[in-house]
Amino acid sequence: MSNLDTTSYPKDKIKVLFLENISEKAVQYFKLQGYADVKKVAGALSEEELIKVIKDVHILGIRSKTFISKKVLDNAKKLQAIGCFCIGTNQVDMKACKQKGVAVFNAPYSNTRSVAELVIGSSIMLIRKIIDKNKLAGLDEAQLRNYLSGLPEVAGYEINFFPSFFRKMPNLVDRIEVVIKK
Secondary structure, X not given: OOHHHHHOOOHHHOEEEEOOOOOHHHHHHHHHOOOOEEEEXXXXXXXXXXXXXXXXXXXXXXXXXXXXXXHHHHOOOOOOEEEEOOOOOOOEOHHHHHHHOOEEEEOOOXXXXXXXXXXXXXXXXXXXXXXXXXXXXXXXXXXXXXXXHOOOOOOOOEEEEEOOOOOEOOOOOOOOEEEEEO
């Protein structure tokens, strides 16, 4: 038995609360580490809602829509740490956290590269008027070919849908892949 096992607060008594639909991987990671009381809430909570649930929470995970005010912290008697699953911490009253000894962590570079790539790529697409995604949703294969043929940057490319049984551009693009190759 390590010294940590005899001096640390028991993990099965530590309450963890994740708000704003934080990844299930985070929930599973905490559970794998021995934290038994890990809860996940899909959305952000108002100050009043948060005050009701934070009383016995030790670790809080948030994104950018949940505001942690001094009033919330005054009601968080057991809170030890706040993990901001986002770039900034401006949604947290840092002065009140410091006064109460609550550690605040964030992920300043977690999305930076992805956001930069998206902004640069989207900017180029808009400037060159390559593809308007709103015009693509729901088009069948022939309509898509017709639309793309008017764009010199992608004219002459082969279009394949995956899975192959899809024959229309999806509205939920995160589950369907459209491969366009020359």
